[in-house]
Amino acid sequence: MRKTWRWPLAGFLLGGLVGATFLTVNVVGASSPIVPPARAASFGEVLHTPPLLARVGKAVELSYGVVCGVVGDKPGGSCTPNGAVFVRAAGEAGFRKLPLEPEPGGLLSAVVPAGDADRGFDYYAAIDNGRGQSSTLPEAGAAAPQHVWPLETWTTVDVGAPRFGEFRPPSSVVGGFGWGRGDGALGLDSGRQQSRIGPSAFDVAPDGSVVVLDQVNQRLVRLRSGRKPSQLPIAFAGGEGDLAVGGDGTIYVLEVSGKPLLRSFSPAGAPISAGPLADPVADMVRAGPSGPIVHAFPSEMWLPAGGDRRPLTAAQQLRRAQPARTVEGGLEVVVHASAAEVDLALVRGDRTVRAWALRGPASFGEVQLAEPYGDGLVVVVRLWDERHAEFRVLRLAPGGVASTFTVAPGEWAETASLSRFRVHGDTLYQLRSRRSGAEIATYEIGGKR
Amino acid sequence: MRRGLGTGLVGGLATVLLAVGTPAGAYHTHFKSTCTSGYFNDNPVTRSAARNYAYVAAAEGYQWGGGCWNDNNTDDSPGDPTQDPNTNGEGPDCSGLTFKSWWERSETGDPWFRYHSAMQNTHGPYTAADFKYGTGAPNVTVAKANTVYMDAFASTYHVGMIYWANTAFNQDRIIEAKCEACGSGTWPRTYRGNPDYSGARRLYWSG
Numbered sequence: 001m002r003k004t005w006r007w008p009l010a011g012f013l014l015g016g017l018v019g020a021t022f023l024t025v026n027v028v029g030a031s032s033p034i035v036p037p038a039r040a041a042s043f044g045e046v047l048h049t050p051p052l053l054a055r056v057g058k059a060v061e062l063s064y065g066v067v068c069g070v071v072g073d074k075p076g077g078s079c080t081p082n083g084a085v086f087v088r089a090a091g092e093a094g095f096r097k098l099p100l101e102p103e104p105g106g107l108l109s110a111v112v113p114a115g116d117a118d119r120g121f122d123y124y125a126a127i128d129n130g131r132g133q134s135s136t137l138p139e140a141g142a143a144a145p146q147h148v149w150p151l152e153t154w155t156t157v158d159v160g161a162p163r164f165g166e167f168r169p170p171s172s173v174v175g176g177f178g179w180g181r182g183d184g185a186l187g188l189d190s191g192r193q194q195s196r197i198g199p200s201a202f203d204v205a206p207d208g209s210v211v212v213l214d215q216v217n218q219r220l221v222r223l224r225s226g227r228k229p230s231q232l233p234i235a236f237a238g239g240e241g242d243l244a245v246g247g248d249g250t251i252y253v254l255e256v257s258g259k260p261l262l263r264s265f266s267p268a269g270a271p272i273s274a275g276p277l278a279d280p281v282a283d284m285v286r287a288g289p290s291g292p293i294v295h296a297f298p299s300e301m302w303l304p305a306g307g308d309r310r311p312l313t314a315a316q317q318l319r320r321a322q323p324a325r326t327v328e329g330g331l332e333v334v335v336h337a338s339a340a341e342v343d344l345a346l347v348r349g350d351r352t353v354r355a356w357a358l359r360g361p362a363s364f365g366e367v368q369l370a371e372p373y374g375d376g377l378v379v380v381v382r383l384w385d386e387r388h389a390e391f392r393v394l395r396l397a398p399g400g401v402a403s404t405f406t407v408a409p410g411e412w413a414e415t416a417s418l419s420r421f422r423v424h425g426d427t428l429y430q431l432r433s434r435r436s437g438a439e440i441a442t443y444e445i446g447g448k449r
Numbered sequence: 450m451r452r453g454l455g456t457g458l459v460g461g462l463a464t465v466l467l468a469v470g471t472p473a474g475a476y477h478t479h480f481k482s483t484c485t486s487g488y489f490n491d492n493p494v495t496r497s498a499a500r501n502y503a504y505v506a507a508a509e510g511y512q513w514g515g516g517c518w519n520d521n522n523t524d525d526s527p528g529d530p531t532q533d534p535n536t537n538g539e540g541p542d543c544s545g546l547t548f549k550s551w552w553e554r555s556e557t558g559d560p561w562f563r564y565h566s567a568m569q570n571t572h573g574p575y576t577a578a579d580f581k582y583g584t585g586a587p588n589v590t591v592a593k594a595n596t597v598y599m600d601a602f603a604s605t606y607h608v609g610m611i612y613w614a615n616t617a618f619n620q621d622r623i624i625e626a627k628c629e630a631c632g633s634g635t636w637p638r639t640y641r642g643n644p645d646y647s648g649a650r651r652l653y654w655s656g
Contacts, residue, residue, distance in 0.1 A: 044504060047613040047622075065598075065613060068501045073520070073567050075491060078498055106497045189628055191532040193544070193576055194513065195607045197628060239631030257631045258508060258524065280508070283620075283637045297637065300617050337619035339594065363594060365642030366619045384642035386593055417620050417637045
């Protein structure tokens, strides 16, 4: 009898020993804290909002904030930055140095006199943090500086009082989804005491189909009229991103968590290329005439990322960075907004072709969209007070507002910051959400693009 | 004999892997075991110092209910199961980052400042909703239109601090711990105009 259990017992003990050894080597080893050494003290970051557009006859103030890298895990992270901006009037060859002066609130600033600003100017800043570390913004300096365009004439538009609650209903709803993982759903990353992150972005392909970035489920969802939505699995790292579809149907997906990365996919969802962005923060990818461009921080420049299978290197992106978004016809769209006013312009080279200044009694929020439309722009801008919000859609013509309407925010779940709207043909598309799910709504803009 | 040995081998292996391997595998980085308990009271503190402190957390991880992070610009515990503080990963959550970056104290009736080491594992007593409603002696509400850098926008489910106000498109760059897949960072956001969010402020900055 003893012989009948002796061998199974020996096997059981041997198996247990093998299992314990396996767990010790693999699980416990993986559980051991692997803490890379803290990075060397960094410069930190230079913060700046480019003015981009300036009234002729007025001086232009350039202000910079400096975030000091902390040395070690202890207080005392302050630093005493100093530096200069280098300014070159449009048409001139050399840059002129203007010292940055300390301002209240820890800002550094310099004033470009009206006479120097009247033709527009290029500029960049070089700042030392007082610890022997320096930073240039934009990073390529004189090779790809920021730019300010002169506003000699512009059309002032009074957007009027907000109509919180009086929204135009959509012309149609292209697709509606619940939250989840199935074929009829879009992913929602949420939970108790946590952000509600839905699909980050969408765009309209040249064939009129809508492509939604369902990054929570690591897939693209394509909506075609009269057909069931199709799902295209993609690689996606991180929690949020943006998406644009090029004129040839190539799909560009921007990952913004961690180090920003731009991936491209064929219309069928096959991976084409992937490459990192030069700047540490990015919020928008758009399809430009020469390939994808990415709006990045802290430069607030548009970085070309490479339109073919070979993404541009970081150095190439920085050297080719543009202060405004290039669109068709050799034009660029320039946006500079504050709570009190939204300035918009179509420019060509150093010349301002057409400009508008939006004003009104309510606070302006972000400019969600500004796209060439006819001989003007179609613009979507948020109006808000402490308890309400709406999106105002404006079709701007050279003489003022050609038409306007108001759209409900529909922002129960977060999208990418500036990816709630897209224009295709004469139609405005909106990615909107509520507790029960998300949908793509359309609105006829009127006029002709 | 061989059949008995083999049966026992399989049984023993399965027993150990199921009994020990399953729970052990769920906690895979144990970043938290490297955290410290370092803190001290400090005064005065400026908004600028608070922003410098918060900046260290940018590009680090996110841990729901968590509170310690290092400075290597890497999420050292990516992909943890969400909504579980026992995953012991790197990073703060949104309210934990705000609490530590605002140099607040765990005693909710005490409005003064306390330096918390980045590697100190503390979350603080406040939720996002607490910041939204100005709960606690150091915290008040403020009109969103009047906010300045290192004030916060808070909803009942999320809170983030103003890192740099008013970008060219009129967003705000927010420093925040966003989600497990997002980590922590300084992203442009539109919380200011979103009715879910209210303005929140820490009192008694010295500048």
